[in-house]
Amino acid sequence: MESIVYLAVNGTLMQELELNGNLLSVGATFVRETTTEPAYRLWSIDDRHPAMLKVTEGGVAIAVEVWAVPASGVSTLLKLEPAGLCIGKVRLSDGEEVLGVLGEPFLCEGKREITQFGGWRSYIREFAEG
Template identity: 70%
Template sequence: MIDFAVNGTLMRGLELNANLLKVGATFVREDITAPIYRLWSIGDRHPAMFRVKENGRAIALEIWSISPAALGEILLSEPAGLSIGKILLSDGQEVLGVLGEPFLCEGQKEITEYGGWRAYIKHSNV
C-alpha cells in the first residue's frame, strides 16, 4: 500500500471522495505540507497545488492508503492538468499526491491564503 495525499475534492465528504472509496483506499490522517506550496481554485470546481521556490505556505490535506493499481485508476479519473507527484509534508516525509501543473492555474483565482480547499469552500460557499 502507498500513502497518497489529496488536497481537494477527493477528501472525505467532498464531491469525488467516492472515487477513493470505490477503489478500496482507506483514510489515514489529516496532515499539512511543508510551507513550499501555493494553491489555486480552478473554476471553483477543484483546487490545484504546486511547489514554489519562495512565498509558499503549508496546505491542509489528507493522507490515504491506496494500492498501486488503484492509484493508477484514480489518476485516470482526475481532471486534465492534475497529476501525481511527490509532496513534502511538514514533518519532512515525502508522499505521492495530487499536484497541479502550473499552466492550469494561469488566469485562475489563487487561494493560498486560505491554507486549503476546505477552508476556501467554507469561506466562499462553493
C-alpha cells in the first residue's frame, strides 16, 4: 500500500475552488477543515491565490483544509502550483505538524496582506462582495 502524506492547503486547492482538481487528479482525499497555530500571515497574490508565511510574531490562525495525498502525487502537485509557492512544515491548531503549502517571502513583497480575514475563503467572499 502506498504511503500517504497529509497536506494542509490554504487557497485555491481547497474544495470547490479553482485548483482543487489538481488534488483530486493525484488521488488525494479530503480529511478535515481546521486552522493553523497562530503563527502565520497571509497575502493575496494579485487576487489569484494566497501565500501563507510563518512568522515569529504577529501571526494568527489561518483556515486550512487537510488532505491525504498519495506520496507519489506530491511532486506532481507541487509542479502544478503557481510559481513562488512551496511545500513546508505547518503546525495545526491541535499541535499536529503536517506538510503544507507556503509562499516564498519574495512572492509577498508589495502584495496585499489579508491576514485579518483569517483565510482565503473569507477574503474572496469579502472581495467578491466589496
